[in-house]
Amino acid sequence: MPSQQSAESATSAPPLSDLRVLELGNIVAGPFASSILADLGAEVVKVERPGTGDVIRSSGEEGQAIFAALNRNKRSVALDLKSEDGLESFYSLIEKADVFIENLGRGTPERLGIGYEDLRELNSELVYLSIKGFQTGPYGDRAGMDVVAEAMSGLMSVTGEPGRPPVRVGTSIADMGAALYGVMGVFLALRDRDRTGEGQRVDGTLFESAAHWMSYWITYADLSGHAPEPLGASHPSWGLYDVFETADGWFFVGVTTDRHWPAFCEATGLTDLEDDPRFATAADRRDNQDALYEVVQQEFRSRSRDALLDALNDANVPAAPVNDATDLLDDPGLEAANLLARFTPPGEDATETQTVLAPVIGERFGPSQYRSPPGVGEHTDEVLAEYGDSTEQPPGPQD
Template identity: 40%
Template sequence: MKTESGGALSGIRVIDASRVLGGPIAGQILGDHGAEVIKVEGPAGDDTRQWGPPYLGRNSAYFSGANRNKKGVTLDLASETGRSRFFAMLETADVLIENFKESTLKKWGIDVSGFTERFPRLVHCRVSGFGSTGPYGGLPAYDTAMQALCGLMSVNGDHSTGPLRVGLPIVDMTTGLNAVIGVLLALQNRERTGMGQLVETTLYANALSMLHPHAPNYFATGRCPAPTGNAHPNIYPYDSYPTANGHIYLAVGNDAQFGLFCRRLGLDELPSDPRFSTNPSRSVNRAALKALLEAALKPEDGRSLALELMRIGVPCAPVNTVEDALCDPHTRHAGLVVELEDEYKGLASPISLSRTPATYRHAPPALAAIEKEEA
């Protein structure tokens, strides 16, 4: 099938005036798929430019991970001239992504809906901690604080560790993904109506949205979920196990998979044992089952076993390091690592489109010299 080099969002112009991660990752996704993205920074630049070492070329590795396929402009938005230039850029923009403080917008004489009132076709994507109203409206927020506030930390870890943060900025990342979904929905609506709109997504809402299956379990039982470590609260065996050469993760989702797994390990009696014959019984009797499986798995070559189990239809994987995952042959086969000029290396878009694939055109921009004020 013939591909188009411009990308699915070719012709869409995005002003990315956000900083840190939630907004910038949204801008990067739009840029990967063909949008022209202009990153607007203040004189000091995005905070994450200083979030190093390590560095990739001139930028911190952290900044580089969320800002490719963008052109850079530096404006002093605290000045009248800087704001005038910024608003001039919005005249030709399709999308604005920003995470300005409420106090900053008020200082400029703008309420949250002010951008779309001034530019009716603009899709204004606002990323914030809590939104502008409510008990926490307008307050600052960072990823890990949201993990704590919204219960994610309480179900991560186990009784020996206490609450743990997820080891990556999952709230910021999902906020960026939902920001993109909102922008695309608003652009589709604009095709029909000719009107832009305000798209708002908050770290708080995104953190709560990830509480599956813990929230539905709570709604069903009224019992507050407890941490289960690597084990799934509803399914078993869905847990990590030590082997002769490292841990594997076994993800058995149904009775047929459990039967295949037991036959491979020579545990043919387990599927007919009333304690383990169905998922509900296995989940209730997980401590006894875990002890049996740990004994059977301990002498196995974990990596070979995991691949063998996958091939016979049992979801399983070795517990890899980040280096293992990035160097995995399937990662190379799928083209999931991108290399560009300026020593840039990053992760490719996970979205595969047959006619309009993602393209990687620009390394993350260096902080541009600020445009001089007119005398």
């Protein structure tokens, strides 16, 4: 499949083309972290359980989509790490790796003999990214998962509509946050290795990542003495900042500056609102937020969404359609940025599909799609020969 790098980056090798990464991950967090590195050219080998592989492979249609989207650009090696031969083969891969990524349960790597202290004895330059639910401490032994982190961090408390039960974000945001912070740590550890020649352990954790994203609300709670309520699509700092229903769909508009307000009124034809004393200043609009929303919503319900969006975009007022996932297929903005990855998932009847590449773009580099997601153990013989190990692997389960 041809590279999807930008023209500027196509003339040079991918930025991570000299990096060897092993990933022993399941579901989202570990695979998402290694997918970022893979999109930027790293050679990523996914180590999977013989037979079944990553547990998300067998989790229904949604699970198959998750696997396909997060495991492009990787090769798969099937190893039974509870067998002596499987563990020895894994060690042979570690000896030549730069980065190892795992998101197994707390204590599982150590029981398998692949904890950080085990692997640093084999490769002192190894950067070891461990993704867990929590940092060590009072929560360290708890089972971690995305919704646990969203709940404990307060993220769920501000998500959803006032007066209704808390809800999770509609994607695995805490898993992905831990992966992003973990990859940031990997880059810093590699930079440190350039100076010292030594690798190190890096932690990526779900709870602390989500808590960091709640940082300004935590500060607000401390200063004000009370917690923020669920926000819906609005924000208390602005008087007109919300989602509106039109005759043919939903859209968002955000009036956040003194320039936006008159531009909004003129673009939408609601010029009488400029003369309404309830909405004269930003403070007035905040104080009368509910009344302003009601007036604007009543007007927009019979209007064309596309016409409103065109007018607001022409006036440089922040506005956007509320898209669903199908609207992102073949999206012209993602296409123009060279961020749409097209590939074929595993399976005999699979057809070409799409996802979005890691949006890490520089003047001389960018992400690319170059390898479809692998079948379980599809590259075992190839990778073991390449890394210098020829031990044959018997089939068998791996807990």
